[in-house]
């Protein structure tokens with residue numbers, strides 16, 4: 001990191017935004033068709049099909065072991081599905097490498113945030129595009145001339161500061177990531193994901209371990225980003241978050257989609273109540 005100036009803030013002081021780079025106009029941005037994933041004798045995903053509408057906050061819920069994380073992993077290239085397809089923004093992305101999918105504009109956060117604890121928050125941010133895009137791709141997009149490398153890093157640094165300001169963790173820029181609270185780590189994880197300028201974010205349990213005031217802040221940020229045009233698909237066990245913040249909810253059970261609809265539809269669905277909600281909602 002010796003060439004990288006992580007000390008200084010950009011001078012312009014403009015309002016922090018997180019505008020995505022491109023948009024297309026089809027209403028559905030992600031389509032999962034008959035997805036299957038087996039681990040030995042275990043069927044984790046069993047013919048799941050659903051679509052996510054562009055610009056929405058969509059919730060993916062279901063009991064433990066329903067196949068939600070495996071579905072996320074199949075969508076983002078962590079796992080190769082055994083059958084079925086994933087279409088993102090009109091492109092078949094099934095079986096592509098994670099960095100190719102991230103480069104296409106679909107990024108994810110993890111249930112357990114994956115920052116580097118021995119590096120500062122800002123250093124973690126500086127590594128984000130590299131980590132999401134993959135080292136070889138990063139090298140191919142990074143110019144060879146040193147002056148241009150430095151310029152490129154300056155752009156990334158400015159953007160990193162913007163993101164930290166947007167999530168109100170800029171005061172922690174020089175803190176070791178390992179010293180952050182669980183909730184602050186979630187904000188850092190989201191900030192890192194946004195640094196790659198995606199169109200859509202998959203959030204895996206974004207509220208787990210986040211205290212109520214930080215949860216409120218995180219949800220406000222998600223809505224702000226939605227207003228800017230981002231699409232969200234989130235796996236979340238907190239039913240208040242799902243019911244109050246998702247305009248569409250997909251329920252998985254035993255590897256396939258049991259029901260989908262508005263929060264109201266889902267709450268009233270007897271099969272969903274029996275399989276998952278019980279008396280909670």
Ligand SMILES: Nc1ncnc2c1ncn2[C@@H]1O[C@H](COP(=O)(O)OP(=O)(O)OP(=O)(O)O)[C@@H](O)[C@H]1O
Pocket residue numbers: 039042043044045062063064065066067068069070071
């Ligand atoms: N790498 C793996 N190897 C073997 N089995 C796996 C693997 N990943 C997931 N499974 C199994 O697949 C099934 C679905 O797991 P998955 O993690 O996708 O469920 P989930 O809905 O995300 O659950 P949770 O809400 O508890 O996180 C489970 O039975 C799980 O044990």
